[in-house]
Amino acid sequence: MIIPVLTLIIMLIVGAVVLGFIAVSAMFLIWWERKVSAHIQTRYGPMRVGWHGALQSVADVIKLLLKENITPSGVDRLSWWLAPFFAVVPVVMVFVCIPFGNIFGIELIARDLNIGILYIMALTSICVLGIFMAGWGSNNKYSLLGGMRSAAQIVSYEIPLVLAMVTAVMFAGSLSMQKIVEAQKGLWFVFQPNMAIAFAIFIIAGTAEVNRTPFDIPEAESELVAGFHTEYSGMKFAMFFLGEYTNMFVISALAATLFLGGWSGPFLPPVIWFLIKTYGLVTFMMWIRWTLPRVRVDQLMGFAWKVLTPVSFANLIVAGWILMK
Amino acid sequence: MIKYFTCIISGIWNLAKGLFVTLKNVFVKPVTLQYPTQKLEMTQRYRGLVDLYPEKCIKCGQCVKICPTACLDLSVKAGEGADKKKEFGHFKYNMELCCFCGLCEQVCPTQAIYMNKIYEIAVYEHGKLHIDLLDKDKYDEWANPDVK
Numbered sequence: 001m002i003i004p005v006l007t008l009i010i011m012l013i014v015g016a017v018v019l020g021f022i023a024v025s026a027m028f029l030i031w032w033e034r035k036v037s038a039h040i041q042t043r044y045g046p047m048r049v050g051w052h053g054a055l056q057s058v059a060d061v062i063k064l065l066l067k068e069n070i071t072p073s074g075v076d077r078l079s080w081w082l083a084p085f086f087a088v089v090p091v092v093m094v095f096v097c098i099p100f101g102n103i104f105g106i107e108l109i110a111r112d113l114n115i116g117i118l119y120i121m122a123l124t125s126i127c128v129l130g131i132f133m134a135g136w137g138s139n140n141k142y143s144l145l146g147g148m149r150s151a152a153q154i155v156s157y158e159i160p161l162v163l164a165m166v167t168a169v170m171f172a173g174s175l176s177m178q179k180i181v182e183a184q185k186g187l188w189f190v191f192q193p194n195m196a197i198a199f200a201i202f203i204i205a206g207t208a209e210v211n212r213t214p215f216d217i218p219e220a221e222s223e224l225v226a227g228f229h230t231e232y233s234g235m236k237f238a239m240f241f242l243g244e245y246t247n248m249f250v251i252s253a254l255a256a257t258l259f260l261g262g263w264s265g266p267f268l269p270p271v272i273w274f275l276i277k278t279y280g281l282v283t284f285m286m287w288i289r290w291t292l293p294r295v296r297v298d299q300l301m302g303f304a305w306k307v308l309t310p311v312s313f314a315n316l317i318v319a320g321w322i323l324m325k
Numbered sequence: 326m327i328k329y330f331t332c333i334i335s336g337i338w339n340l341a342k343g344l345f346v347t348l349k350n351v352f353v354k355p356v357t358l359q360y361p362t363q364k365l366e367m368t369q370r371y372r373g374l375v376d377l378y379p380e381k382c383i384k385c386g387q388c389v390k391i392c393p394t395a396c397l398d399l400s401v402k403a404g405e406g407a408d409k410k411k412e413f414g415h416f417k418y419n420m421e422l423c424c425f426c427g428l429c430e431q432v433c434p435t436q437a438i439y440m441n442k443i444y445e446i447a448v449y450e451h452g453k454l455h456i457d458l459l460d461k462d463k464y465d466e467w468a469n470p471d472v473k
Binding site: 038044 | 333340343344346347348350351353354355356357359
């Protein structure tokens with residue numbers, strides 16, 4: 001089958017816009033995280049490059065681009081080279097069905113898949129593969145331990161995450177992201193009692209999914225150097241960083257879409273509402289990161305299996321009972 | 326079972342308390358300074374470099390005697406006036422040896438020798454650490470690092 005040229009051009013434009021948005025968003029988030037952490041610790045953070053250090057991330061990206069790409073001896077070449085791509089590409093692919101709202105009647109969603117949630121869950125699960133490949137390929141005990149921990153953590157926390165999402169899907173009656181947003185036109189899901197619990201579970205499990213403190217044991221600085229990306233430098237390291245911050249954006253965008261009404265809201269344009277909600281949740285995750293210490297591995301596993309999973313199951317049953325009533 | 330639920334609830338409560346503490350910090354003015362442009366005022370008793378008021382000095386040499394590292398060097402000659410009042414030969418201060426103990430300041434009967442507030446004291450040449458205390462502009466370059 002020959003793809004018409006026009007479709008190809010539109011695909012390229014949409015792809016470029018999405019990639020541009022991801023890069024700018026990640027750079028903004030890195031700067032924002034440094035500012036938030038600084039003010040929580042009563043510091044200023046970056047102040048020199050641009051207004052209040054706004055161009056600091058740009059300077060960092062230029063530095064990382066110019067750095068030498070070191071490949072340590074004894075690495076498993078294939079997994080070493082592929083790991084950064086596995087960390088970034090699935091996260092970028094998720095952007096296909098994230099509804100950004102609409103501008104002048106044009107829907108800002110690349111493709112509203114009717115199995116949107118399933119597609120997103122399938123792709124976010126691939127990220128763990130990138131981390132594990134990095135850990136395995138680096139030929140370094142810290143990296144390997146980080147990769148192992150990450151695999152255990154993400155597999156455990158995916159269950160409550162999916163169960164929380166399923167609760168929202170049951171109420172919306174659809175897997176399509178746009179339909180879920182439309183189902184919340186009257187009342188955001190988060191204002192219903194059992195959905196509020198699902199939202200809390202989603203945020204906790206989502207924080208664990210993107211390996212952030214208090215669940216950052218895969219890259220625990222004080223014990224594992226830098227975990228799975230210990231041996232990476234230059235642009236490969238930057239790709240892990242880009243993946244991590246984009247992942248954070250994706251999880252927050254999902255939480256905003258599933259529980260906070262997505263792009264719907266009064267007065268302001270839909271895109272603004274979507275970005276406010278998403279970046280608000282991202283800021284909340286940063287706030288949590290700079291408040292809490294890291295949990296131990298056994299605490300982490302115990303929390304996932306003994307608290308989050310039963311609670312989310314019970315929540316799901318209650319949701320089913322409410323819907324059947 | 327009750328323990329399980331109380332554990333969860335107390336966990337949430339403690340989490341909220343922690344978040345409140347960090348939130349409060351966000352609205353506090355940062356305690357750090359933007360160093361080269363903003364500088365900290367040194368405390369009143371801060372011991373910087375040794376400095377001298379030549380007009381107050383009676384050339385008794387007590388500072389030279391008490392200096393534990395012998396970094397001060399004073400030579401005195403008889404004055405040419407009728408009263409033969411003592412005059413400075415030279416008064417050298419070797420900062421390479423100075424241990425910033427402040428004994429010279431304490432022992433001085435006229436408070437002529439004192440320690441100033443300069444703290445940016447790194448230099449590129451050894452020669453710059455051999456200071457002539459009688460030179461009026463000796464610390465100009467130190468006090469304003471931008472002056473070259």
